[in-house]
Amino acid sequence: MAWPSFTADVTQNSNQITIYGAVPASEIPAGFEAIVYGVETVANLEVAAGTEIMYDGGGNPYSTLSLVRPFTGSTATGVEVVIKPTGSLFNDVVGVFRNGSNQQNQLMANYYQFCEGDTPITHQPLDENADPLSIDTLPMMNQQVADAISAFQNAAGTAAGYDVTSTSTDTSNGSNGLKRLMRLGDFGGYGGSTAPSLSSLSLNDLNNIPISSLLAAGVGASNLPVETSVTVNTNLRNADHGMQDVFTSNGQTRRYFRIKDGGAWLPYVEMLHTGNTGSIVSKDYIEGTFDPSVEDTDSVGVPSYSIRAGEYTRTGDDVTVYILMGGSWAITPSVTGRLRIANLPFISNGDYSFMPNIGFTDPASVGCSLVTGYVVNNSNHCVINATSGISTNGEPLPFDGVKSSTTDFYVFATIAYKAVPQ
Structure with missing residues (x-):
């Protein structure tokens, strides 16, 4: 030196x-x-x-x-x-060099450990009060990366190592020797705005569609349910079991269904056509029958019905009823009573006028008159406004207190009103 x-x-x-x-x-x-x-x-x-x-x-x-x-x-x-x-100061200087040499040796040892070791390196920062640092080695970090890649592949599923189809009809094996994964749209797999045709997939037989798919088939394809263009929805569980939905494409609104059992397709069953679509009603529409009745508001007499029929339709809150009643009625005079048609199928949400045909006759004579009435609000009955225009053999109706006898009666009415919302 x-x-x-x-x-x-x-x-x-x-x-x-x-x-x-x-x-x-x-x-x-x-x-x-x-x-x-x-x-x-x-x-x-x-x-x-x-x-x-x-x-x-x-x-x-x-x-x-x-x-x-x-x-x-x-x-x-x-x-x-x-x-x-010389002396202690020299020794201090020598100690500095010795410490530096030792630190260099430790640094080289740590570097070697960092490059090739399988346990973390402990490093003390320059700040002696700071906690030591634990540093993973390169082999440890490489293993962590490999583990992360493996975890990603496991999360991605077995698809991570497979090739995909290269054309819409590719049936070849991939580079791993296994079957390719099918892209959306290939073989009619769901994935496009327009279903591919059988002919574009070199197929011309509905019996030989190899996979679950949505395809278009034209006239001339084999095993069509009807000789017209159709859309074929095929769902296969395996080569021996599955089902097909076939829809016509020419505006006829026809649908056919069949199943595959034991490797053979069973005959088609027609599920939908223009002859049965008319009976399909909306969820807001209901229809049914009910038993109407006639009565005097003073409860005079009890009618005996020879015919008693009522039908109704309801769309939303709009109700229409059709009434036909007939029979005989033993009536005693009533000064204040009025004729009422009761037992309507729904409670009214207001007063609604209507004009029924009503007749009261002796057994030897038949006659009906058109009068007016109204459905009473918040009730399931209606009242006839006046009875003076209805006569039996020229006499007023018995409800005005004039006549007491057994009388034949007939009621024909169509009543429209709004019901209380359900």
């Missing part, structure tokens, strides 16, 4: 050495060793202190180095003085 050297003047038995140059003697630590190479070599001169830079009359810089003990050699000028670290 090369130690710092200076040009100096030395004086025998003096503890002062004059050092020339721009480096002040004050920067030479106390305890260092000065070695003088003059008339003779004198070593083991311990440095005590040094001064700052001073200048002689010629402007040359110099400083004075003080020794612990006087210089014992010969007086000389312009000799070489070498400064060598």
Whole structure:
């Protein structure tokens, strides 16, 4: 190792050495060793202190180095003085170099461990108060990446390692020797706005569609349920079992269904055609029958019905009823009573007028009159407005208190009203 050297003047038995140059003697630590190479070599001169830079009359810089003990050699000028670290300070410097070397060795060991080890590296940051860091090695990180890729492939399913079909009719094996995964749209698989045709898939027989698919078939295809263009929805569980829905495509609204059992297609069953679509009603439409009745508001007499029929339709809250009644009625005079048609199928949501045909006759004579009436709000009956226009053999109806007899009656009515919402 090369130690710092200076040009100096030395004086025998003096503890002062004059050092020339721009480096002040004050920067030479106390305890260092000065070695003088003059008339003779004198070593083991311990440095005590040094001064700052001073200048002689010629402007040359110099400083004075003080020794612990006087210089014992010969007086000389312009000799070489070498400064060598010694003592505890030297040992500290050596320790620094040793620690640096140890740290370098540890760094190389950590680097080797980082590149090839299978356990984490523990590293202490420069801040000694900080917690040590645990660093995974490259093999550990590579394994973590491999595990992540494997987990992704497992999550992606077996599709991750398969090739896909290259054409809409590709039945070849992929690069792994296994069947390819089918893209949407291939073989009529659901995936396009327009179903592909049988002919585009080199198929012309509804019995030979190999997979679940939605296809179009034209006239001339084999095993059509009807000789017209159709859309075929095929669902196969396996080669021996499945089902087909076939819809006509020419505006006839026909639908056929069949199943495949034991490898053979059974005959088609026609499920839908224009002859049965008319009976399909909306969820807001209901229809049915009911038993209407006639009565006097004063409850005079009980009619005996020979015919008693009522039908109704309801769409939303709009109700229409059709009534036909006939029979005989033993009636006693009633001054205040009025004729009422009762037992309507739904409660009315308001007063609604109507005009029924009503007749009361003796058994030997038949006659009917058109009168007016109204459905009573929040009830299931209606009242006839007036009875004076209805007569039996020229006499007023019995409800005005005039007649007492057994009378034949007939009621024909169509009544429309709004019902209380359900």
